[in-house]
Amino acid sequence: xxxxxxxxxxxxxxxxxxxxxxxxxxxxxxxxxxxxxxxxxxxxxxxxxxxxxxxxxxxxxxxxxxxxxxxxxxxxxxxxxxxxxxxxxxxxxxxxxxxxxxxxxxxxxxxxxxxxxxxxxxxxxxxxxxxxxxxxxxxxxxxxxxxxxxxxxxxxxxxxxxxxxxxxxxxxxxxxxxxxxxxxxxxxxxxxxxxxxxxxxxxxxxxxxxxxxxxxxxxxxxxxxxxxxxxxxxxxxxxxxxxxxxxxxxxxxxxxxxxxxxxxxxxxxxxxxxxxxxxxxxxxxxxxxxxxxxxxxxxxxxxxxxxxxxxxxxxxxxxxxxxxxxxxxxxxxxxxxxxxxxxxxxxxxxxxxxxxxxxxxxxxxxxxxxxxxxxxxxxxxxxxxxxxxxxxxxxxxxxxxxxxxxxxxxxxxxxxxxxxxxxxxxxxxxxxxxxxxxxxxxxxxxxxxxxxxxxxxxxxxxxxxxxxxxxxxxxxxxxxxxxxxxxxxxxxxxxxxxxxxxxxxxxxxxxxxxxxxxxxxxxxxxxxxxxxxxxxxxxxxxxxxxxxxxxxxxxxxxxxxxxxxxxxxxxxxxxxxxxxxxxxxxxxxxxxxxxxxxxxxxxxxxxxxxxxxxxxxxxxxxxxxxxxxxxxxxxxxxxxxxxxxxxxxxxxxxxxxxxxxxxxxxxxxxxxxx
Amino acid sequence: xxxxxxxxxxxxxxxxxxxxxxxxxxxxxxxxxxxxxxxxxxxxxxxxxxxxxxxxxxxxxxxxxxxxxxxxxxxxxxxxxxxxxxxxxxxxxxxxxxxxxxxxxxxxxxxxxxxxxxxxxxxxxxxxxxxxxxxxxxxxxxxxxxxxxxxxxxxxxxxxxxxxx
Numbered sequence: 001x002x003x004x005x006x007x008x009x010x011x012x013x014x015x016x017x018x019x020x021x022x023x024x025x026x027x028x029x030x031x032x033x034x035x036x037x038x039x040x041x042x043x044x045x046x047x048x049x050x051x052x053x054x055x056x057x058x059x060x061x062x063x064x065x066x067x068x069x070x071x072x073x074x075x076x077x078x079x080x081x082x083x084x085x086x087x088x089x090x091x092x093x094x095x096x097x098x099x100x101x102x103x104x105x106x107x108x109x110x111x112x113x114x115x116x117x118x119x120x121x122x123x124x125x126x127x128x129x130x131x132x133x134x135x136x137x138x139x140x141x142x143x144x145x146x147x148x149x150x151x152x153x154x155x156x157x158x159x160x161x162x163x164x165x166x167x168x169x170x171x172x173x174x175x176x177x178x179x180x181x182x183x184x185x186x187x188x189x190x191x192x193x194x195x196x197x198x199x200x201x202x203x204x205x206x207x208x209x210x211x212x213x214x215x216x217x218x219x220x221x222x223x224x225x226x227x228x229x230x231x232x233x234x235x236x237x238x239x240x241x242x243x244x245x246x247x248x249x250x251x252x253x254x255x256x257x258x259x260x261x262x263x264x265x266x267x268x269x270x271x272x273x274x275x276x277x278x279x280x281x282x283x284x285x286x287x288x289x290x291x292x293x294x295x296x297x298x299x300x301x302x303x304x305x306x307x308x309x310x311x312x313x314x315x316x317x318x319x320x321x322x323x324x325x326x327x328x329x330x331x332x333x334x335x336x337x338x339x340x341x342x343x344x345x346x347x348x349x350x351x352x353x354x355x356x357x358x359x360x361x362x363x364x365x366x367x368x369x370x371x372x373x374x375x376x377x378x379x380x381x382x383x384x385x386x387x388x389x390x391x392x393x394x395x396x397x398x399x400x401x402x403x404x405x406x407x408x409x410x411x412x413x414x415x416x417x418x419x420x421x422x423x424x425x426x427x428x429x430x431x432x433x434x435x436x437x438x439x440x441x442x443x444x445x446x447x448x449x450x451x452x453x454x455x456x457x458x459x460x461x462x463x464x465x466x467x468x469x470x471x472x473x474x475x476x477x478x479x480x481x482x483x484x485x486x487x488x489x490x491x492x493x494x495x496x497x498x499x500x501x502x503x504x505x506x507x508x509x510x511x512x513x514x515x516x517x518x519x520x521x522x523x524x525x526x527x528x529x530x531x532x533x534x535x536x537x538x539x540x541x542x543x544x545x546x547x548x549x550x551x552x553x554x555x556x557x558x559x560x561x562x563x564x565x566x567x568x569x570x571x572x573x574x575x576x577x578x579x580x581x582x583x584x585x586x587x588x589x590x591x592x593x594x595x596x597x598x599x600x601x602x603x604x605x606x607x608x609x610x611x612x613x614x615x616x617x618x619x620x621x622x623x624x625x626x627x628x629x630x631x632x633x634x635x636x637x638x639x640x641x642x643x644x645x646x647x648x649x650x651x652x653x654x655x656x657x658x659x660x661x662x663x664x665x666x667x668x669x670x671x672x673x674x
Numbered sequence: 675x676x677x678x679x680x681x682x683x684x685x686x687x688x689x690x691x692x693x694x695x696x697x698x699x700x701x702x703x704x705x706x707x708x709x710x711x712x713x714x715x716x717x718x719x720x721x722x723x724x725x726x727x728x729x730x731x732x733x734x735x736x737x738x739x740x741x742x743x744x745x746x747x748x749x750x751x752x753x754x755x756x757x758x759x760x761x762x763x764x765x766x767x768x769x770x771x772x773x774x775x776x777x778x779x780x781x782x783x784x785x786x787x788x789x790x791x792x793x794x795x796x797x798x799x800x801x802x803x804x805x806x807x808x809x810x811x812x813x814x815x816x817x818x819x820x821x822x823x824x825x826x827x828x829x830x831x832x833x834x835x836x837x838x839x
Contacts, residue, residue, distance in 0.1 A: 163739065168748045169750075177740075177741050179755070638773055645770050645773070645774075649812055
């Protein structure tokens, strides 16, 4: 601990803290913008500057460490002025159409302006040429970007993808894929982590709300909705609940209130996935152990961000992926076949909506493989944030809703399906079922939780030895099944490098594209709670524990589905509807022609720069006056420089003249000698 | 990237020789941190410019994102993504040259050459750029063609200067 003085008050703080953190510990909040605890601590925006006695310039408090005896002023006139100027400069190249912005009243820039007491923007001038760039999943509105670079950190350092980086220089700087390529045409996984950290409306999911209102309003459409497991522990945050608080009942009720015809649960097909994927795993392991050869480790395929990443980054390792579709596309396929027949509706009149914690799912449903009989499995994807917005728009008071339930038959699920929403969950759910199928006994872990793979570490592993299996599985006797779990694409890269080199020791690997799994997916509510991941994780596990049935194979409606329709896991019909293939794309998309750019691609608004005539029209407003002042100062400075240079030039010319004379004299003398 | 096909007259084998030379450069610097600029510099020397395809080659050889490579290239005005002319004209627009009429030179030059800033003439002879102070403020306005500095240029001298190339 060290001693320091902040705003005249003696304080103590741990010596490893930054000024910003030390001030916070001592009850002082320093306004900041780009700083994001534990993620982005680079001092990019300079809003958090403070005065440190003895230092010549103001210091960015988010990156300056405290030292013993430091005297800091966080609220001096100089600091306040500097902050305001910095803020106004940010605004000078910002679109400021706050009233029609998706982030209105949920914008960190807006909030900061309020905190700083900004009532005017003095700097109006040229605006950088901005672009509006939409892919199926993500929309980039660079007129709103304030170049804080949080997304660059999320994309490069956290996910290790590196699609977004600063391009060009100075006023022309833009955070973008290489050479202004549209985001829909590059190796973006569409994980959406950039949209979660963006403090303004520059990066966001591509809107699907209107399409869905249209479908609900269409009398001829049967609109079926399904909800992913991770949504139920997060959507409450949009309505004032704590992160991780389970609002499953209210969620189902709100969907009914919005006018959806059938409220199903993606959890149902998560249970189904376990049976399909578990069977696939056992088949592969059997082939490998009985000498027939099989591609191992098998890797999960529920996370479309991860799938797109691996297609770009390791196109030669796609055989390791389970052929299972993700649970929500399985649901779509079943709704338009099994359920359509049950209710006697033509599948072309069924519209399937998935509510997902994910931006990548928006792209997934547009893939050519996600179709059966010419019908897309899923018609539209809403993120958790978008659904919350719809509920608010519809005037539904979420907190006052009476709990409701998902509809049968595709709405019932076991606890194993709930944990699909968190890193380690798919693996645990698979082990619960596979172990019991093979040995006839329950998975030997307390509370059925495979503790080594529970938690938020980047890479986790576990192993389990099969003893006394049922006769049919005798080939597994004494075999140690090794599994690994990772979340976030950086961890996936690490495991895949091992796989590619043939050195991976595992039989089965679970990969989720976002750090922590779907609970912190790119479509989830933006949270300021540093504990958010842990709280949502606990919420998911408690949802699992609250259920009577906690193993996928115990789901009675799944068994019924196999009896009535699919036959058996991995049957021909199951393969047709529930399994898929993958596309080799390559790092630069060079191996495939498929692109996800929304029609129109990049748009550059032509009138982004206010014309001179427009500006002079205003009767010498205050803004113009300030601008004129700045201009005249610039002219004066240039004139002074000009005079100085002129006299320098005269000096130089004089010197040259002098040398010329000396040289002439010298030559003359030389001639005389000759 | 239609530009890259306009001027590229080198045959396929010339191109692959250049790529293998660049590959050698990358090998040389591979394990040294912070050597991307050095590699790009040499690659531009070998290839003439840095088109998208070459940027992709460098990015995948170094196992770094393409956006990082293009970020560096677009940051430094020294790097060019378009084919360059035989000669490079750089008109200084540092403060002194700006004040003493650098802008007029640019206007006139662009008339004579028929191209705008950052572009290359149709015959591939000149690439026309601006420079931010070439350290010849006392000789303002100044311009460079390749490595030769022209001092106190005025618009009437321009044609005779260009005629030398």
